[in-house]
Amino acid sequence: MANAIRALAMDAVQAANSGHPGAPMGMADIGVALWARHLKHNPANPHWADRDRFVLSNGHGSMLIYALLHLTGYDLPMSELRNFRQLHSKTPGHPEVGITAGVETTTGPLGQGITNAVGLALAEKLLARDFNRDGHAIVDHHTYVFLGDGCLMEGISHEAAALAASWKLNKLIAIYDDNGISIDGQVGPWFGDDTAKRFQAYGWNVVGPVDGHDVDAVDKAIAQARKSTDKPTLVIAKTHIGQGSPNRANTSKAHGEPLGAEEIKLTREALGWTHEPFVIPEEVYTAWDAKAAGAKAESDWDARFDAYAEAFPELAAEFQRRMAGVLPADFAQIAVDAVVKAHADAQTVASRKASQIALEAFTAKLPEMLGGSADLTGSNLTNTSSTPNLRIEADGKPNNGRHINYGVREFGMAAVMNGIALHGGFIPYGGTFLTFSDYSRNAIRMAALMKTRVIHVMTHDSIGLGEDGPTHQSIEHVASLRLIPGLDVWRPADTTETVVAWTMALGNAQRPSLLALSRQNLAYSPKTNVDEIAKGAYVLAEPPKGKAKAVIIATGSEVQLAMAAQKLLADEGIKVRVVSMPSTNVFDRQDKDYKKSVLPKGLPRVAVEMGVSDFWWKYGVDAVVGIDTFGESAPAPVLFKHFGFTPENVAATVKAVLKKK
Numbered sequence: 274m275a276n277a278i279r280a281l282a283m284d285a286v287q288a289a290n291s292g293h294p295g296a297p298m299g300m301a302d303i304g305v306a307l308w309a310r311h312l313k314h315n316p317a318n319p320h321w322a323d324r325d326r327f328v329l330s331n332g333h334g335s336m337l338i339y340a341l342l343h344l345t346g347y348d349l350p351m352s353e354l355r356n357f358r359q360l361h362s363k364t365p366g367h368p369e370v371g372i373t374a375g376v377e378t379t380t381g382p383l384g385q386g387i388t389n390a391v392g393l394a395l396a397e398k399l400l401a402r403d404f405n406r407d408g409h410a411i412v413d414h415h416t417y418v419f420l421g422d423g424c425l426m427e428g429i430s431h432e433a434a435a436l437a438a439s440w441k442l443n444k445l446i447a448i449y450d451d452n453g454i455s456i457d458g459q460v461g462p463w464f465g466d467d468t469a470k471r472f473q474a475y476g477w478n479v480v481g482p483v484d485g486h487d488v489d490a491v492d493k494a495i496a497q498a499r500k501s502t503d504k505p506t507l508v509i510a511k512t513h514i515g516q517g518s519p520n521r522a523n524t525s526k527a528h529g530e531p532l533g534a535e536e537i538k539l540t541r542e543a544l545g546w547t548h549e550p551f552v553i554p555e556e557v558y559t560a561w562d563a564k565a566a567g568a569k570a571e572s573d574w575d576a577r578f579d580a581y582a583e584a585f586p587e588l589a590a591e592f593q594r595r596m597a598g599v600l601p602a603d604f605a606q607i608a609v610d611a612v613v614k615a616h617a618d619a620q621t622v623a624s625r626k627a628s629q630i631a632l633e634a635f636t637a638k639l640p641e642m643l644g645g646s647a648d649l650t651g652s653n654l655t656n657t658s659s660t661p662n663l664r665i666e667a668d669g670k671p672n673n674g675r676h677i678n679y680g681v682r683e684f685g686m687a688a689v690m691n692g693i694a695l696h697g698g699f700i701p702y703g704g705t706f707l708t709f710s711d712y713s714r715n716a717i718r719m720a721a722l723m724k725t726r727v728i729h730v731m732t733h734d735s736i737g738l739g740e741d742g743p744t745h746q747s748i749e750h751v752a753s754l755r756l757i758p759g760l761d762v763w764r765p766a767d768t769t770e771t772v773v774a775w776t777m778a779l780g781n782a783q784r785p786s787l788l789a790l791s792r793q794n795l796a797y798s799p800k801t802n803v804d805e806i807a808k809g810a811y812v813l814a815e816p817p818k819g820k821a822k823a824v825i826i827a828t829g830s831e832v833q834l835a836m837a838a839q840k841l842l843a844d845e846g847i848k849v850r851v852v853s854m855p856s857t858n859v860f861d862r863q864d865k866d867y868k869k870s871v872l873p874k875g876l877p878r879v880a881v882e883m884g885v886s887d888f889w890w891k892y893g894v895d896a897v898v899g900i901d902t903f904g905e906s907a908p909a910p911v912l913f914k915h916f917g918f919t920p921e922n923v924a925a926t927v928k929a930v931l932k933k934k
Contacts, residue, residue, distance in 0.1 A: 274309065275301035275488070276544045277344060277557045279517050282336040283540060284550040285357035285364070287531045292358060292366065295514040295527030296334030299485070300419060300450050303510055306491035307417055307448070308341050308563070311499070315567030316346035319374045322596050323574050325414045326377050326393045326696065330386025331421035331450065332367040333529065339364050342375045344553070344561035349374060351551055370695065370723050378695050379723050382715055384427030385688045387447060390418040391437045392692020392701075394445035394505070399643070399663075400698045402671050404592050409581040411574070411592065415499065418447040422460050425449070425468060432685030437505045438476030441669040445505040446498045448491070451482060452514040458525045469509060478506040485510030503669040517544045595641050595698045598726070598782050607638045608776040612803060615768040619797040624790040624829065625732040627771035629654035635775060636660050636675070642779075643693060645677030645703040646730075647686045652792075653704025653732050683709045687716030687729070694725040700779065704730035706738075707747040707789050710754060720785035721759035728778045729787040734764065735883035736916060737793045737830055742906030751789050751828075752888035755857055764789040764882075765855045766832035767797045773806040774855060789829065793909055796833040798853070809859030810871050814839060816848030823849045823927050824872060826892065827881040828857075835881055837920035842927060849927060850876070857888075877930045881923055883916075895930045898923055 282297035313325040329338045336357065343349045349363060356362035363373045367381030377393070380386035394416040401412040424430055437445055449468065453460055469479045478501050483490040491510055498506035515527025518540045532540065541547065548554060582589035594601070601607070611634040615627070622630075636642045636659040644660050646653045656662075656676050663674030679686040683705045690701035710717065710731055720727045736746045755762045761784055763774035771788070778786035798813055805811035814836060815821060827835035835851045842849050852871055854860055860868070872878065872892065879896045880889035886899030900916050913919060 274305045274557060274560050276517070276546050277553050277561070278304055278337065278340040279544065280541070280546050280548065281340040281343070281354060281551070281553075283532050283537050285336050285339070285354050287534065287537060288355060288550070289358040290531055292336065292531070293333040293529050294336065294532055295454070295521070296331055296421060296450065297337035297340065298518065298527070299452050299512040299514045299516045300334065300337055301516065302486045302488050303419065303448055303450070303491050303512070304337060304341055306488045307495060308345060309561065310492050311495050312417065313414060313570050314375075314563065315571045316375070316564050317568060318571060319347065321571050321574070322697070323412065323414050326390070326416045328378055328386045328390040328393070328416070328418045329368055329380055330390070330418050330424045331383065332380030332386060335364070335366065335368050337419070338368055338376065339373070342373065344558065345563040347375045355551055378692065379719060382719065383423040384429040384433070385716060385719060387418050387420050387424055388429050388433035388685055388688035389692035389695065390416050390445060390447070391433045391442065392689040393696045394437070394442040395440055395689065396693045396696035396699055397444060398440070398442060399671060403640070404588055406581070406585060406588075409577070409584060411578050411581050415444045415446060418445070419450060420447055421450045422453070422455055422464055425466070426464055429684045429688060432682040433689070434472060434475045434477065436679070436682065436685060436689065439665070441503045441665045442505045443501040443503055443669060446495065446508065447505070448495075448508045448510055450485065450512055451509050452512045454514045454523065454525055454528060456525055456528050472507045476504060478504045479509065480506060481509035482511045483508065485512035486516060519543050598697060600779065601638065604639075604780070607634070611635070611772045612769060612776065615772045616800070616803055618768065619799070620768050621794055621796050622768060623792055623794050624765050624767070624771050625652070625654050625792060627765065627768040628730060628775070628788060628790050629657065630768060631772045631775040633657045633659070634772070635779065639700070639779070641699050643675055643677070643699040643701045645679050645686060645701070647679045647683045647703065647705040647709070648681045649705055650676070650678065652706070653730055655702065655704040655730055677703070679703065683712035684716060687713035688719070690727045691716055691720050691723065691725055694720070694727050695723070700726055700728070702728035702730055704732060706745060707731035707734045707750050708745050710750055710787075717754070717760065717785065717787065718757050721757050724759065724783045725785055726782050727785040729785070730790065731787055732790045733792045734789040735791070735830065736900065736904040736912045737791055737883065737909045739792070739909040739912065740906055743903040746904035747884065748900060748903060749885045751882070752885050754787055755888065759784055761786045761856055761858045762789065763787070763856045764829035766827070766829055766853050767795055769800065769803060770806055770853065770855045773803075777807055777859070791830045793830060795830050798832060798836055806855065807859070808863050808867060809856040809861070810852055810854035812850060812871055813853040814851040816843060816850065819848050821848050821850035821876060823877045823879065823931055824852055825849055825879050825881060825923065825927065826852045826854055826872070826889070826894065828854050829882070831881040831883060831918065834918060834920055834923050838923035838927065841920055841924040847928065847931070877934055879923070879927050879930055883918060895933075896926050898926050
């Protein structure tokens, strides 16, 4: 069974002429121990709610999971393994959720897989809290992770491991492929950690080291890990990278390049594997086949769920709704009510406070919303009256909290949220300062790649945060985040725009969102076309009389500057239109007619945003009131004047453009 994995790995990598054969060959026996003896899954239904979750954190070893999926009976035919790493295949270079049946998360950037797994395990624990009842355990599964030296070197692994221990995620079991080799060779000179003591210090169980090529030893280690009631477990498995290869095993040569035809021939001989490339004997398929066991496991769960539904029909229906990712039937009305109230109240508040107002409305009605902050709750305002802080009791059971204190772990928070979203049953959102999005950026990118509904609440979005200075003042961040494909960035200007942004973020199940919010208060802008906010940009204000001679485009806190500049210009007889553009991403997806109605051809355009100016030229602007340096430390009003973010300067810029025309 293990040699089938080794053969498929070296054959597929050789056929592609690229890839990583060493990890799959070294971890093959571990794969047998877990997948053939412990993993609860049904190849015929990869989305069964109570399946165990499996994460290949060392995603470069993708042929391991592809071989396992193929051999156990998933919809991954041999033709796809032959097509490894080729265009539009179901076997891309690194595992991708949504591409390959049975892949739970997209891995490759090392350390994020184990962190996603922490999110998966946390979601399981909290769903069990919300839905299990005495005699009815409908949520009861484990999260298993394979990881290597590279994952443990990445700093995010520290964040993940510490959180997992604090949350007492006893159903999280990580198996560490301890082979001592990375691309640059023997890891000793740069990775001398005592991994066992490190994880014990976090508060994990540690089992091993065990012989990773002894299936029975790994089997027993996993069985021991499954007995834990209050701690996650790390199983340390000593292996030989490229196991079976006479000349490449235990070398970096086995890590990230094909073995070569001659070495594969020698490896086949060493393993006693006499079959042609991509040929698996029927008896091996039979040994691996998990379809019958998987069907029975799901059938047994179906019977338990039917009994649960009879005893608790409302809970059963709610569980099914949440796992399907469907919002409550009355969500549209909830959203309308929140927008109408914000419009009627017309409050002048910071958009971070407007966000909290929106959250109060939505978290009260959507129990699947699971919030948090990276140690900035009082600044991000992600907490609400419906979301008490999550706490894990001494017995490992969670309280009824729905707001997570992630600690100072922006990257970890973002990747954990990805795991929570991937599990199903929750819509995670988490806050930090916008400038710290640099720490979490790759996890934000991964959310976009995976099309997960994760919502990032990024406050203190500009030089408007003031005295903390340039280390905390976002300049390039909004523009660069807008460039991530599949991510909707919102920078709302007032309470109504903020509520609409939240409505859009919650309503889009296939796209992450990021809200860039102000620290300082923002004046409410009266509007008559609230329904157009959802299109990403709209005409906020026309000149009082006559046709506009120019357009001011503004976002977020700068909309109030545009409105004030419009009045100054009107006093001089210069008529301008003000366009609020809270989401450039959403606006860019509108049809041409709508875009032309908002930004008519022939009218000079001036963009105003406290960020890099380069972004705005794509909209055919004639000038940008922006900032292309780092900020300064001073009170916000002083900074606005220093950098030219005043109504007078915006008006002067418009006049200068018109003069040139």
